[in-house]
Amino acid sequence: MSKQLPVQKNEHVHVQFEDLTHDGAGVAKVDGYPLFVKQALPGEVALVKVIHTKKNFGFGRLIKVEKESIHRVEAPCPVFNRCGGCQLQHLSYEGQLQYKQKQVQEVMARIGGLNDLAVHPTLGMEDPWRYRNKSQVPIGEQSGKIVAGFYAERSHDIVDTDECLIQSEDADRAMNLVKKMAEEYGLRGYDGKTHKGQLRHVVIRHAAATDQLMIVLVTKNESIPNKKHLIKRLRDTFPNLASIVHNVNPKRTNVIFGEKTTTLWGEDVIYDEISGIRFAISPRSFYQVNPVQTKVLYEKALEYADLKGKENVIDAYCGIGTISLFLAKQAKHVYGVEIVPEAVDDARQNARLNGIENADFYVGEAEKVMPWWRAQGIEADVIVVDPPRKGCDESLLDTMTEMEPEKIVYVSCNPATLARDLKYLKEKGYESKEVQPVDMFPQTTHVECVTWLEKVPREVT
């Protein structure tokens, strides 16, 4: 017979919260049995309803906070309780920064075995709202009405909203205008479950330095009714509009963009600038979403690289060449590698745009291109990596260490895979020196980190 759990489903219990999980839920223990409760904070005492139990842990719903944390604040967003976009609006910003530092520290110890590694206080924003330069807003239909907003947590149900406090006010206005025009022109919202409807997403990109705006409409097939009017109304509303793009995605998929992209009006790209370097951004290319903090992040990476002007640098996972061009100014030569061909085209164009001649970009998997470089006699003094959430392939880590750079700078958007990779690199003779968390995504549980590692000198016998 299974052992009786300390709490039963639907039971109400008074609990004290001790901790926050990596996805921002409060953790309370009832006779050692952990209960995870959204929007509860450490130090709080609360009445909770148990909603789900498993063998080793359960989930509860917050009914009433009886003793509040000093870090509790009122979430300003009206749909915070339903929308899956933000998880931490109820936690003071100071509290969010401390939470992120602690999360990184814990993961370094638990996954990386790096208990003594220095994790600095998180570098935060002065104003942690309205920071996103890109919004990808799903459009749908509910009870015959067009809806636009973000998905509820762990679902593809759209939470209809007319305002998102972490995106720009222009993005709010564009989202609302597109919704209104869709209603007026009979453009149906797309339903992912039935694959019916036409308008799938509106993507809004804004270049903070130049104020240029790009609006991308993603539809299931080619047709957009009243296209001319639609373009005119967007242009009349946004004097800073530089580009209107149409992307067609006929597939049954959660992936936002399809293969076919055409410019309906204006330019194919918008231009942004970070620390005096200009970047062309096309509708689909990867570009960091928080321009204020990108500068902080890249400057930290540059500081850690500590270039003197004589170094060969490899930027693996280089995207549109942002970090590469940042480093090129202070290095002898930078080699960037990236898997998406369009991003490499952008990177080359960006180098030209800035008159940078000591940076070369290659298309391919970093783990394959790097050994080839090595065979060509290219040596690296510093290697920078900035992989996607899943971290680096082991083969890439192997190649990297075989190239024996003096230094590795690792930029990561996922502390768990960072810790795993740092552990592996330690076994291969590279010691992690320090970790700097940077808050690229205020109000959410996500955190970016930059770390540097040094080659441990072999003992001379």
Ligand code: SAH
């Ligand atoms: N450093 C850039 C991009 C970081 S995002 C910036 O800060 O803007 C990570 C990039 O890695 C993406 O552009 C993705 O396309 C690329 N990528 C993913 N797997 C790769 C691989 N195996 N080899 C090279 N690039 C890869």
